[in-house]
Amino acid sequence: MTTLINRIFTDAFLILRNWVIKPRTFVIITLSTLLLLAQATYAAVSPVTLNIQPDNYGSETTWKIIDSSDVIIAEGGPYENGNITPVDKTIDLPISTGYTFTISDSYGDGICCGLGNNGSYSLKDAKGTVIASGGEFGSEEATSFDITPTQLTIIGTPATTIMENETYSFTPLVIGKNGSLTFSINPKPEWATFNTETGELSGTPTSDHIGKTTNDIKVDVKDDTETATLAAFNITVIDDKFEQITSPDELGDTITLVNANNQDDILTLTSDITLTSPLPFIDSNIKFIGNGHTISGNNEYRVFFVKSGNVTIENLKITHGLAQGGNGKSGGGGGAGMGGAIFVNEKSKVVIKNVHFSSNKAQGGIGGSDGIGGGGGGDGSDNVGDGGGGGDSSSDDNSSDDNSSDDNSNGGFGGGKGGFGSGIGEIKGSGGGAAFGGAIFVRQLGELELINSHFENNSVTGGTGRV
Numbered sequence: 001m002t003t004l005i006n007r008i009f010t011d012a013f014l015i016l017r018n019w020v021i022k023p024r025t026f027v028i029i030t031l032s033t034l035l036l037l038a039q040a041t042y043a044a045v046s047p048v049t050l051n052i053q054p055d056n057y058g059s060e061t062t063w064k065i066i067d068s069s070d071v072i073i074a075e076g077g078p079y080e081n082g083n084i085t086p087v088d089k090t091i092d093l094p095i096s097t098g099y100t101f102t103i104s105d106s107y108g109d110g111i112c113c114g115l116g117n118n119g120s121y122s123l124k125d126a127k128g129t130v131i132a133s134g135g136e137f138g139s140e141e142a143t144s145f146d147i148t149p150t151q152l153t154i155i156g157t158p159a160t161t162i163m164e165n166e167t168y169s170f171t172p173l174v175i176g177k178n179g180s181l182t183f184s185i186n187p188k189p190e191w192a193t194f195n196t197e198t199g200e201l202s203g204t205p206t207s208d209h210i211g212k213t214t215n216d217i218k219v220d221v222k223d224d225t226e227t228a229t230l231a232a233f234n235i236t237v238i239d240d241k242f243e244q245i246t247s248p249d250e251l252g253d254t255i256t257l258v259n260a261n262n263q264d265d266i267l268t269l270t271s272d273i274t275l276t277s278p279l280p281f282i283d284s285n286i287k288f289i290g291n292g293h294t295i296s297g298n299n300e301y302r303v304f305f306v307k308s309g310n311v312t313i314e315n316l317k318i319t320h321g322l323a324q325g326g327n328g329k330s331g332g333g334g335g336a337g338m339g340g341a342i343f344v345n346e347k348s349k350v351v352i353k354n355v356h357f358s359s360n361k362a363q364g365g366i367g368g369s370d371g372i373g374g375g376g377g378g379d380g381s382d383n384v385g386d387g388g389g390g391g392d393s394s395s396d397d398n399s400s401d402d403n404s405s406d407d408n409s410n411g412g413f414g415g416g417k418g419g420f421g422s423g424i425g426e427i428k429g430s431g432g433g434a435a436f437g438g439a440i441f442v443r444q445l446g447e448l449e450l451i452n453s454h455f456e457n458n459s460v461t462g463g464t465g466r467v
Contacts, residue, residue, distance in 0.1 A: 044125035044126075044129065044131050044145050044146065044147055044148065045125045045126040045127050045129075045147065045148065045149075046092055046093040046094070046095070046125070046126060046147045047090050047091055047092045047093065047125075047126055048065075048090070048091050048093060048123055048124065048125050048126070048131065048147075049088070049089070049090050049091075049123070049124050049125075050063070050076075050087070050088070050089045050090075050091065050101075050121070050122075050123050051086060051087070051088050051089075051121065051122050051123075051124075052076075052086065052087040052103075052111075052119070052120075052121045053084070053086050053087075053111075053119050053120045053121070053135075054079050054083065054084050054085075054086075054087065054111065054119050055084070055111045055112065055118065055119035055135075056081065056082055056084065057081055057107065057111075058077070058078060058079030058080050058081055058082075058083055058084075059078045059079065059080065059081050059106075060078065060105050060106045060107045061077045061078060061079055061103070061104070061105055061111055061119075062075070062076065062077035062078055062103075062104050062106075063075065063076050063077055063101070063102065063103040063104065063121075064076075064101075064102055065091060065093070065099060065100070065101050065102075066099070066100050066102075067096060067098060067099055068096065068097060068098025068099070073091070073093060073099070074089070074091045076089060078106075084119075093147045094147065095147050095148065095149050095153055095155060095175055096146070096147055096155075096173075096175075097146040097147075097173070097175070098144070098146070099144065099145050099146065099147065100142055100143070100144050100145075101123050101131065101132055101142065101143050101145065102140055102141070102142040102143075103121055103137075103140060103141055103142075104139060104140035105137070105138070105139060105140065106139075108138050108139045109138065110134075110135055110136050110137040110138060110141075111135045112134070112135030112136040113135070113136050118135070119135050120133070120134065120135035121133065121134065121135060123143070131143060131145045132145075146175070148175050148176050149175055149176040151176055151226065151228075152174070152175075152176050152177060152178065152221070152223055152225075152226045152227070152228045153174070153175050153176050153228055154172050154173070154174050154199075154219065154220075154221045154228045154229065154230045155172065155173050155174075155175070155230070156170065156171070156172035156173055156230060158170040158172075158201070158217075158233050158235070159235070160233060160234055160235055160236065160289075160291065160315070161235070161236050161237075161238050161268055161289055161291065162205060162235060162236075162237055162238070163237070163238055163239075164205055164206055164207050164209065164210055164237060164238070164239065165204060165205075165206065165207075166204065166205075167202070167203075167204050168192065168201070168202060168203055168204070168205070168235070169200065169201070169202040170200070170201045170202070171198055171199055171200040171201075172199045172219055172221070172230050174199070174221050174228075177223045178223045178224050178225050178226075179223045179224030179225070180223065180224065181197075181199075181221055181222070181223055182196060182197075182221070182222050183195070183196050183197070183198070183199035183219060183220065183221050183222075184196065184219070184220045184222075185201065185217065185218070185219050185220075186217075186218055187214055187215075187216075187217060188201070188214075188217075189201075189203065189205075189209075189214040189217075189235055190209070190212075190214075191203045191204065191205040191206070191209050191237070199219060199221060201219070205237040209237040210237050210238065210239050210266065211236075211237065211238075211239075211264055211266055211287060212236070212237050213234055213235065213236040213237075214234065214235050214236075215234050216232045216233075216234065217232060217233050217234065217235065218230065218232050236266070236287075236289055236314075238266045238268050238289065239265060239266050245267055245268060245269045245270060245271075245273070246269075246270055246271045246273075247271075247273065248273050248274065248275050248276050248277070248279075249276075251267070251269075251273055251279065251295075252277070252279050252280055254267055255267075255279060255280050255282060255286070256280050258284050258286055259280065259281075259282070259283045259284045261284065262284065264285045264286075264287075265284070265285070265286055265287070266286070266287045266288075266289060267286060267287070267288050267289070268289045268291065269288070269289065269290050269291055269293045269295070269316070270291065270293070271293060272293050272294045272295075272296070273293070273294070273295045273296070274295075274296045274298050275295070275296065275297050275298050275300070275301045275303065276298070277301065278301045278302070279301070279303065279304065279305070281305050281306075281307040282304060282305065282306045282307060282308075282309060282311055283307045283308050283309060284308075284309045285309045285310045285311070286309065286311050286312075287311075287312040287313075287314070288311070288312065288313045288314065288316060289314050289315060290313070290314060290315045290316025290317070290355070291315055292315055292316075292317070293316065293317070294316070294317040294318075294319060295316065295317070295318055295319075296319050296320045296321075297318075297319070297320050297321030297322055297340070297341070297360070298320060299320045299322055299361075300322055301321065301322060302321050302322060302323045302339060302340060302341065302342075302343060303318050303321045303341050303342065303360075304318075304341070304342045304343070305339075305342075305343045305345070306342065306343065306344050306345055306348045306350055306446075307345050307348065308345065308347060308348050309348060309349075310348075310349045310350075310351075311348070311349070311350045311351070312350075312351045312352075312353070313342075313350070313351070313352050313353070313355055314353045314354055314355070315353070315354045315355070316354075316355050316356075317355070317356045317358070318341045318342070318355060318356070318357050318358075318360065318439075319357075319358045319359050319360065320358075320359050320360065321340040321341040321342075321360040321361070321439075322337075322340055322360070322361050322362075322363065323337040323338050323339050323340045323343065323361070323362045323363065323435075323437075323441070324337050324363050324365070325337040325338075325363065325364045325365035325433035325434075325435070325463060326365045326433070327365045327366045327367075327368065327463075328365060328366065328367045328368030328433075329368045332367070332368040333365075333367050333368070333431045333432070333433065333465075334364050334365030334366050334367045334368075334431065334432045334433030334463035334464075334465075335364070335365040335433045335463075336364055336365075336433045336434045336435065336436060337361075337362040337363040337364050337365070337433060337434075337435045337436070337460075337463075338362055338435070338436045338437055338441035339362060339436070339437045339439070339440055339441030339442075340360030340361045340362045340437070340438050340439055340458060340459075341357050341360040341439045341440060341458070342439070342440045342441075343437075343440075343441050343443070344440065344441065344442040344443060344446040344447070344448055345443050345446055346443045346444055346445040346446050347445050347446065348446050348447070349446075349447040349448075349449075350446075350447070350448050350449070351449045351451070352440075352448070352449065352450050352451065352453050353451040353452060353453065354451070354452050354453065355453045355454075356453065356454045356455075356456070357439040357440070357453070357454070357455045357456070357458055358455075358456040358457055358458065359456075359457045359458065360438055360439045360458045360459075361438055361458065361459050361460070361461065362435040362436055362437055362438050362441065362459075362460045362461070363435055363460075363461050363463070364432050364433030364434050364435040364461065364462040364463030365432070365433035365463045366432060366433070366463045366464050367431050367432050367433075367463065367464065367465040431463075431465040432462050432463030432464045432465040433462065433463035434462055434463075435460035435461055435462050435463070436460065437460070438458035438459045438460045439455055439458040
């Protein structure tokens with residue numbers, strides 16, 4: 001019987017070696033050794049440093065670090081067989097809980113204590129504290145750990161908008177505490193409650209709160225030795241009818257609808273938008289909440305023309321808008337380009353807060369050639385708002401006003417389709433259109449308030465004149 005048993009195991013061993021192709025020590029692995037999970041959770045300080053001394057079968061070795069949402073933060077392997085050069089990797093990790101480091105061996109015998117080089121690994125934090133180490137495992141070994149600060153820290157990303165009749169809830173995460181915690185808030189939204197023991201801010205706003213913003217909310221936490229403060233944030237209550245603006249068509253259609261409502265409204269962007277046609281004039285009271293998204297004029301269109309009303313624009317990036325003045329007809333001056341990103345008409349009021357303007361442009365129109373010079377275009381062409389080109393002096397389309405010239409006609413405010421009017425020039429030739437406000441143009445009697453906003457690479461270019 002003993003001989004028979006030995007023969008069975010000998011045959012099994014030989015078949016297994018042929019099947020896996022390469023000579024390895026035969027080990028009977030039980031299910032319990034296939035996966036090793038460290039039960040403790042270790043506190044650590046970023047960055048962490050990983051060192052792997054590979055065994056002879058680096059192609060079997062992989063590793064990864066995931067966060068509490070199972071998102072892979074860093075990973076490596078497989079490596080080259082026979083190359084036992086140590087692997088060193090330094091990984092910056094943000095302060096958070098619930099990280100897991102996992103090292104795997106596809107063959108199922110770890111990286112230590114077989115044939116050839118005995119491999120090992122270690123994961124250490126910035127202080128040199130060992131988070132995980134070893135090498136003798138089955139298919140994989142996992143260790144959970146947190147990244148903690150050296151002092152009391154409060155973190156979290158609260159939502160900055162909430163729809164009417166929806167429940168708002170935010171609880172910050174506190175790390176590095178020493179003793180019991182006490183939370184405080186200032187200011188608190190009038191529709192919300194605040195838990196001083198947990199730091200939870202919660203509540204359900206109603207239609208009475210639509211359009212109201214609680215600004216610069218600060219949440220403090222105090223332990224036995226120190227106090228920490230969460231970065232200030234705002235919360236705005238929005239109308240549930242316009243909670244998702246996701247496309248240029250939807251933005252244009254909604255502005256048209258809001259203009260017809262004859263009441264205050266809030267429009268909230270939930271994605272970046274690139275214009276494919278001019279947006280309608282804004283002719284009502286609207287608050288745009290950008291949520292950090294971008295509206296691009298696509299180097300073809302101005303983004304906003306505020307014809308009338310009180311308009312607020314918050315937390316938005318406006319880029320690549322273009323205000324293009326019309327080209328002059330025969331002898332007519334070029335029209336003015338005004339406000340590449342925003343045109344503020346007379347008797348309109350615009351408040352701009354936390355908005356970044358970049359690469360917007362106002363471009364004057366080209367003067368018309370030949371003919372006796374007509375006036376330059378004004379700011380009222382169709383629904384675009386840029387100057388129309390000036391017409392020929394003999395054209396019925398030409399208008400005359402108090403801006404007459406005894407020289408070549410100039411582009412800008414004036415004739416043709418423009419709204420301001422310019423006189424007929426008496427000398428053959430035409431001027432290029434003027435350009436005003438690469439990012440913003442404010443017409444006389446219009447109002448503009450800028451709060452914590454930034455401008456970058458916006459430009460104006462006058463149009464080319466002709467003789």
